[in-house]
Amino acid sequence: MSVNRVRRSLRITTLALTAVLPAPAKRAVYRHVFGYKIAATATIRLCILDAGRVRIGEHARIGHFTVIRNLPELVLEDHATLGQWNWITCGEFFTNGMSELRPPAEQGLFLGAHAALTSRHYVDCAGGVFIGAFTTVAGVRSAILTHQIDFEGRQECKAVKIGDYCYIGSNARFVPGAAVGNRCVIGMGALVAGILPECDTLYVGVPARAIRKVGDGDYFHRTVGQAR
DSSP, rough: OOHHHHHHHHHHHHHHHHTTTTTHHHHHHHHHOOOOEOTTTTTOOHHHHHHHHEETTTTTTTTTTTTTEEEEEEETTTTOOOSSSEEEOOHHHHHTTOOSSOOOOOOEEOOOOOOOOOSSEEEEOOOEEEEEOOOEOOOSOEOOOOOOTTTTTTTEOOEEEEOOOEOOTTEEETTOOOOOOOOOOOEEEEEEEESEEOEEEEEEETTEEEEEEOOOOGGGGGGOOOOO
16 A cells, blocks of 8 residues: 555544544644634534645534545635535545646635525535535435546546525535536526526526516525525
């Protein structure tokens, strides 16, 4: 076994043991051993938190049994939420230099203030995933992908960007390079491909297409995020 693999195994073992510690001890290990920046009011439940750089803001939260694996960077702004049983990853292919294409400058997961990724979702962060303030990735089993094989047989990464005050229904899928404007609703089972530039719009279907304007409901004027 190579030295790097041994170090990697020791790191994961240490992170797994850290996950079961009481909250004050857990925060202390994350800060002093791994260099993570975690607010005193943040809540981190029983989960694996494996990232190079971590910044978790005031009252932000990570739920039970979420696995965050091999991320270059994780940012949760104040009051942001990662729910339970999520799988959030960045393949080693893109973080150890094996890819022929230069990876993006910002690889990782970035949640704005009061944003929420609820439960049982899959997020591939090789190209960077940006979820805007007050946006909710709701329901279950949505998938966000940021890497793919191009027509020359090479792996490539493209960021996925979701605007502020959006609502994403269950089982939505985002392909590499997808982008959604502010105050949009993505219907259940939709496939988001390319750029959906129109704000205040309901998108549904495969691929997702604009259906109508969503109006001016209370959801788009919230001052707090997802109820816990």
